Amino acid sequence: MNNYQLTITVDDKQVVLERILQVTRYRGFLINGINAVVNTGTNIGTIELMVYSERPIELLIDQINKLIDIKDVCVTKNIPYTPNA
Amino acid sequence: MASDQKHTGGSLLFAVLQEHGVKHVFGYPGGAIMPIYDALYDSDVEHYLCRHEQGAAFAAVGYARASDKVGVCMATSGPGATNLITGLADALADSIPIVAITGQVPTAAMGSDAFQEIDVFGLSLACTKHSFQVTDINDLAGVLHQAFAIALEGRQGPVLVDIPKDIQMAEINCSLDDLSQLPNKVKLPPVDVTQAISLLSQAKKPILYVGGGVGMANAIDELREFCDKTGMPCVSTLKGLGAISPENENYLGMLGMHGTKASNLAVQESDLLVVVGARFDDRVTGKLDEFAPNAKVIHFDIDTAEINKRRKADSAILGDLKINLPALAIPLSITEWQKQCQANKAEFAWRYDHPGENIYAPAVLKEISDTMPKNTCVTTDVGQHQMWAAQHMLFNDPSDWLTSGGMGTMGFGLPAAIGAQVSRPTDCVIAVSGDGSFMMNVQELATIKRFQLPVKILLIDNAKLGMVRQWQDLFFNGRLSETDLSDNPDFIMLANAFDIKAKEISKKSEVTAAIAEMLDHDGPYLLKIKIDAEDNVWPLVPPNTANDKMMESI
Ligand SMILES: Cc1ncc(C[n+]2csc(CCOP(=O)(O)OP(=O)(O)O)c2C)c(N)n1
Ligand SMILES: [Mg+2]
DSSP states (O other): OEEEEEEEEEEOOTTHHHHHHHHHHHTTOEEEEEEEEEETTTTEEEEEEEEEESSOHHHHHHHHHHSTTEEEEEEEEEEEOOOOO | OOOOEEEEHHHHHHHHHHHTTOOEEEEOOOGGGHHHHHHHTTOSSEEEEOSSHHHHHHHHHHHHHHSSSOEEEEEOSTHHHHHHHHHHHHHHHTTOOEEEEEEEOOGGGTTSOOTTOOOHHHHHTTTSSEEEEOOSGGGHHHHHHHHHHHHHSSSOOOEEEEEEHHHHHOEEEEOOOOOOOOOOOOOOOOOOOHHHHHHHHHOSSEEEEEOTHHHHTTOHHHHHHHHHHHOOOEEEOTTTTTSSOTTOTTEEEEOSTTOOHHHHHHHHHOSEEEEESOOOOHHHHSSGGGSSTTOEEEEEESOGGGTTSSSOOSEEEESOHHHHHHHTOOOOOOHHHHHHHHHHHHHTOOOOOOOSSBBOHHHHHHHHHHHSOTTOEEEEOSSHHHHHHHHHOOOSSGGGEEOOOSSOOTTOHHHHHHHHHHHSTTSOEEEEEEHHHHTTSGGGHHHHHHHTOOOEEEEEEOSBOHHHHHHHHHHSTTOOOSOBOTTOOOHHHHHHHTTOEEEEEOBGGGHHHHHHHHHHOSSOEEEEEEBOTTOOOSSBOOTTOOTTSOBOOO
């Protein structure tokens, strides 16, 4: 089990957040934190998503990248899993 | 230059459809889509009323798959929209470009559990490539343009546009001359083939594994040239059938669960897999860890997310097959390997010397394949008859072979045949169906009747949900749970009720004449062939088993 933080840049279009959440769940990643803001001037949103899974993160990145309104996805933190003390 | 024109949302919809070359749509009306149907009344777009929205969605899928056009279907809100969902899922799984238009309750009523309101936009997230809900008439034309662009770009797929009733009725002045090029979302890295070339020239036992992506990319010529130049033994997925020339001596047939023995043995022994527009589906690989265990992989695709998804690629070649395939088409010295594969192909060739008087479905399908007119388009339903058709019929192009691959949806065959016949009115269209699947969209016989579509239906009747029965016999101790259909309706009378000529045969001696009668008949025709309930599809790779451990009989 690994934890990752993804930073996703999006066009602020209809249900873009819901699409990301749906893909994340479907592809086998659980979410343990989220932070989303929109720059109303540029209509660009930035979403930080904390996820964990046994699956390689590239699988999720590729699938999120395929969503139409996504501009960029990158892993900003890669935290090896430490069981809760 | 077109000047501003007065439109309602409904009339604008058809104007934009026509800009995209849409001549035919498949649909079913209802309350929340009435303004669109009202605009249809004045439009030149031809509407085919199907008798269930699922039928309309599959007709759109068949229409798109049989041609290089986008299929369009329409439905009302609520139950109309939910009835489209299976067709959208099917189109997503097989990457088929369709645009689905749904009516929605007026914007003011949305979110109030209004009559026939369902959140189809929410439902669409899991079963479309992309979706839109139009909440401002000024966005409508732009959204529709995007819907077509997205359906077609990169890996193709279904797009849904949900249009509330007030938007359908809203008025707007606009000109339609801006079919603006949309920025292409798919940005792929430049291709470097050095690694792939070196893998290819080192390989002693390479196999070309061809999928549906080749047809989608319109790269049949490039693929065939690649086959000729390399002389590589080649295999096809279910959806890829027709891409490789059936005359290619190195073509070994379909691979996977019901693949040919020659294909599966060759793939398992290969030292290099050249994968073209395919995705290592579980029905292809069998037990993934033991699939082609000694092979390196060169993977050609348009979809980055397919690379390394189920099998690591040693070399990934992303982008347009039309451009990328020729870059790797080099002569190889693999004569020994070719000979070995060809010998297996000959040794394990299909046999049609089936004992007894009763009809052997594979032999019928082979005979139809041998005698049907050039450019015949065959659709299937799902089950044993589908696998027999895949095994025993040969196609010259993937657009002549329409089968529900990724989703395996029973009920696909008849409406898909309707769509295919509408898109290719002069070609012969044959729906190969099973007695179970046929009943799943049997209402579409009414569509065939209304438009006098000369679709030929080959109904393979084993009085069973045969494929499930086969699995129950093989893997569930013969406990035949809910797979008996011995009380089927009288299919001949049923066809006749829709003015469709029909005939039933049950003996081998009747086959040749019956096929000729069906193919010679001008209008729609149903030929029912009665087969043994116990006939099985062989070979079969049992679940979670390596592909070389196929069963060949009980
Ligand atoms: C919509 C749908 N429901 C259930 C199934 C599961 N299923 C796969 S094959 C099959 C039996 C099909 O029976 P029939 O159409 O008579 O074909 P046969 O196998 O007998 O040739 C069933 C129930 C399916 N693929 N699709
Ligand atoms: Mg059956």
